[in-house]
Amino acid sequence: DTGVSQNPRHKITKRGQNVTFRCDPISEHNRLYWYRQTLGQGPEFLTYFQNEAQLEKSRLLSDRFSAERPKGSFSTLEIQRTEQGDSAMYLCASSFGRTDNSPLHFGNGTRLTVT
Amino acid sequence: SQKIEQNSEALNIQEGKTATLTCNYTNYSPAYLQWYRQDPGRGPVFLLLIRENEKEKRKERLKVTFDTTLKQSLFHITASQPADSATYLCALGRAGGYNKLIFGAGTRLAVHP
Numbered sequence: 001d002t003g004v005s006q007n008p009r010h011k012i013t014k015r016g017q018n019v020t021f022r023c024d025p026i027s028e029h030n031r032l033y034w035y036r037q038t039l040g041q042g043p044e045f046l047t048y049f050q051n052e053a054q055l056e057k058s059r060l061l062s063d064r065f066s067a068e069r070p071k072g073s074f075s076t077l078e079i080q081r082t083e084q085g086d087s088a089m090y091l092c093a094s095s096f097g098r099t100d101n102s103p104l105h106f107g108n109g110t111r112l113t114v115t
Numbered sequence: 116s117q118k119i120e121q122n123s124e125a126l127n128i129q130e131g132k133t134a135t136l137t138c139n140y141t142n143y144s145p146a147y148l149q150w151y152r153q154d155p156g157r158g159p160v161f162l163l164l165i166r167e168n169e170k171e172k173r174k175e176r177l178k179v180t181f182d183t184t185l186k187q188s189l190f191h192i193t194a195s196q197p198a199d200s201a202t203y204l205c206a207l208g209r210a211g212g213y214n215k216l217i218f219g220a221g222t223r224l225a226v227h228p
Contacts, residue, residue: 004158031213042119042204042218043159056215091158100214101147101166106158 002026004107006092012113013082020078021110025094032075033104034067035091036060043091049075082114117143119219121205127225128195136190136222138205143217145207148181148188153202153221162203163190195226 005024013019025032030051035043046065048056051072061067064082069075079086089111093104120139128134138148147166151159165172165181165188172179178191192199202223206216 033215035218040220042206042220043216045215045217048213048215050213055213093158095214100210100212101149101164101208102214103149103161103164104151104159104214104216106160108156108158 004092004094004105006090006107006110008110009108010111010113012115015084015114016081018078018080019082019112020076021090021092021112023075023077023092023094023107024073025075025092026096026105029094029096029105030072031095031097031102032069033093033095034075034077035093035106037089037091037109038087046077046090079112082112084114087112087114117141117217119143119205119207119217121203121219122222123220125223125225127227130196130226130228132195134192134195134199134224134226136203136205136224138188138190138219140186140207143186143207144209145183146210146212147208148179149206149208149216150177150179150188150190151204151206151218153204159204192224195224197226197228200224200226 032049034046037043049069089109091109093106095102150162153159202221204221206218
């Protein structure tokens, strides 16, 4: 179990640029989640994949955000035309199991700073 | 709208004492509740799960209670150690919700030697 891996750890970009983050979940996990966390707040749900299917997107995920999980393995989260309000920690988590309450295994996140 | 409240102020306690953290929620009917620990610059780490039909769960020095009438969970760390210093997050989930969790803002715990 090598854990959930996220890259890059930090990203600084200028407003208006596009950024892409990558998440490699624990290999046998079929469920993958993206969350966003700002300072002093808990993680907020963004989107969920079961295998390669994206089954839910939060209203927080504007049309500038897109996530993919080709072949049900790694996932990418892209933000187009970044805004300063996008500055946050983007967390990926994975889990396995048929039950709803399987614990989430989080990566250490990608911290995005938009200047 | 649904709301989860955790002690907003940091909790400072002396080593060896029991730390008690509170999680209250409104406008939500969770099927289960999970507690996570988060260290600065790191992702949350799962600690305990308690289901709506369970009153109490224990794991080593950790104990969690769940009162669906009061809409409250209490998280206890007994014989606390400086290494327990971290932010503790409670998270609620619904049945059929594929573990889409709603998190509280967390409570920062500082255990002093």
